[in-house]
Amino acid sequence: MNSIARGASALILFVSLGPAQAGAQLREGSIAPETRACAPGAAGPAARVRIQGFKNRQGGLLVRLYGDRREDFLRAGRKLKRIELRVPARGEVDVCIALPGVRRYAIAVLHDVNGDLKFSASSDGVGFSNNPKLGLGEPALSKVLFTARPGIQTIPIILNYRRGLGLRPLAGDR
Template sequence: MIALPLLSSALLLSTGFIPSTPELGKAEARCRANESGPALLIDIVGLKDRKGNLKLEVYPANDADFLQDDNILIAQGKVFRRVEVPVPASDPATLCVRVPGPGRYAVSVLHDRDGNRKFGLSVDGVGFGSNPKLGLGKPKALAASIVAGSGLTRERIIMNYRRGLMSFGPLTARP
């Protein structure tokens, strides 16, 4: 059964896709010292604990591209940015991510509590731009978007965690 991995590798090379790695989108996202923008400065609130990592990702603000595979977006020349940091030991948890220019972007934050780099429904937390109320599926891109200005745009994202069998939301009531 070696043919399938070889076929997959050949397909990736022939289509121009970049193999997915945790580093995709990070270089473009990294804020500089005294960042002037355009960039999003995101305050993460409502963390369940101080374990693991925070991963903030920026996508085009349309449903087809929101939460799409990172290497597909990059191969198609679309916006994708990623910032990943250990959860700070104390507040505030603020992440800075550069964006290509002023405009609307869909934003997601993962509290990867177990550090495995993927979302675990019963373990991890998520948050989205504009803090939409969550159901069991992903929100629409427009509901999870933030409008970036030409400088630093500061926003607050409230984290959501699984509560019970069919509920997903903030640990405390929304302010």
């Protein structure tokens, strides 16, 4: 299997979604079941994932947290946490993730535009911690790892959508 096919398979595996999380609060500014972990005075460690560059405000979001092992990154059943919610109609999109400890992690985000619970290269967007440049394959784990610190840190993620032969942010978003 060539590297493009292997990368496309990994992205498709990454975006296989389950049913959307029931009852997730969608408030302007900060959303997700773990919002309290990013509240003022929270001890952390926590990541406030700031998702930017939406093509539109339709569908759902899937945010996955991975550890620092290459064999686990983007593999089914190997995530540390998974948060699913609908894309809010307006406002900034911050998703809080309580981190298990101070160490290295990777975050992957899918914007499932059509809500079909499958990756569609023609419409869906993806993004990763550290905002690596994407082609058709998955990014190297070393390019998306960040080191969690005590407290709360903001992790900006810019979504990438299919443009030509690769995935890139929409104009002006990088």
